[in-house]
Amino acid sequence: GRLVPIYVHNPHLDALKDDILYHFSLGTGSHNLPAMFGDVKFVCVGGSPWRMKSFTEFIAAELAMEDPKSEYPNICAGTDRYAMYKVGPVLSVSHGMGIPSIAIMLHELIKLLHHAHCTDVTIIRIGTSGGIGLEPGTVVVTKQSVDATFQPKFEQVILGKTVVRSTDLDQSLAQELLQCSKRLNQFETVIGNTMCTLDFYEGQARLDGAFCSYTEADKQEYLLKAKEAEVCNIEMESSVFAAMCKLSGLRAAVVCVTLLDRLKGDQLSSSHEVLNNYQLRPQKLVGSYIKHNLCLPTICINIKT
């Protein structure tokens, strides 16, 4: 089929002699971005730098591309804002916590993929979340990202004025990920809406922050209203991720595991072992998806011969 490029929407970029991707410590003047990144077909992003490094090691093993002697250097070693790893056509980037942090990363990632002339890129956020009425450890593939009033929109402030953007994600990709999880058959996966908030404590109706002005009953009422709006889980990055990927033509999905059922509590009191096991689930699902969908050059040759 036709190759789908990465769309930047900024006429000013052409006038820049160099484009410095400051928070990656990369740039068009200092790095050969097409040589470094031109083959990227899958980008996986997640909050924690450690998790994105471990995902790279996992995907290298999955794709049988690992070399026991090889290490995966942090491509953004010149900064501690984000970490970035690459194995074959899979790029893995951390984004920190919250909408502003992931938005900075996505602006620079979209420009990076554009400068590198990448085409047909799929991007998946693998993360953690609080579930609503789901068994902890359930993986949620996001249907639609909604705000704190359960509306599927992201409000971007530009020059002091609010612009509303759509938070649509690729529905066929979400279905493919669900099918992939069924084949994998290792844990429960559902498709549902994901609420994206600007705050982890008061913004998610938690009772255990430094400040709390509402009751347990108020909390339950709010979370049950979210459940009626088909919200399955709550996290802090999906809305701007969906909005920016849609604008740039990236096929995008959000895959988050639920670490607890918020109807039953607020604190993450499960053991580190249990929580770590849960956090591996989105990695396993997305690793399996990439393996299933990636036409590695050697495999292509085998099929043709």
Next chain:
Amino acid sequence: GRLVPIYVHNPHLDALKDDILYHFSLGTGSHNLPAMFGDVKFVCVGGSPWRMKSFTEFIAAELAMEDPKSEYPNICAGTDRYAMYKVGPVLSVSHGMGIPSIAIMLHELIKLLHHAHCTDVTIIRIGTSGGIGLEPGTVVVTKQSVDATFQPKFEQVILGKTVVRSTDLDQSLAQELLQCSKRLNQFETVIGNTMCTLDFYEGQARLDGAFCSYTEADKQEYLLKAKEAEVCNIEMESSVFAAMCKLSGLRAAVVCVTLLDRLKGDQLSSSHEVLNNYQLRPQKLVGSYIKHNLCLPTICINIKT
């Protein structure tokens, strides 16, 4: 004078058997917080974990508390969400980028200081920013944190409803920091308003993001309006920092260096050496302030005898 405690405003906290500070990988059940943190009098926070480690090394030398053999272990080594270091009464914590990221950290920091029974704590954010009409390298001590419409308020969403909070900072602390910079006499420092945005690119009228729908003239008009509202610099954390510190009774200040003049450009194209030198300035100012205001036990004894 009377000892000022750290105020949490949450009646539910008393009912918690353990309080798990998840993003610090600390908790009341697993750690003796009064023993670990009870002597804290100054907390310095900044976006980058590396910068907060280097600040701890710097302050140890400033206060002549350093031991050449000693290292400063990351107290939050069990997680990669934030990094935390301590030397004597000075705690240094990273907060990542953006309002949601610093808000999670502050909820858990305020609870930590409360559980540790700390009193009379001063907290200072040391950061980087874009300046408006200032020579790059100028340090700005924030008078008031304003939003993208230049209003001194922070909007917190609670149970889907917006609550407006004040972003007042401690004016006497700001004046003391300005005086301290005059004594230090190493770089220009001014007091002015700081605009806090949810986005680094479109949210700050930059022309070099992945998306840009406005002209250079629109950008200049917006930034000049900000300047008329006495905005000296733009960053991404000060509003929620001011709001949460005010609610919890922490004496708070924001000290950010300007890395560039946004009226003249958007890209951070100065050399790493120049930018690193600029980034040391808030550390030097706050280090000098702490040294000047800290009554170390040995010094107190010397004065008394």
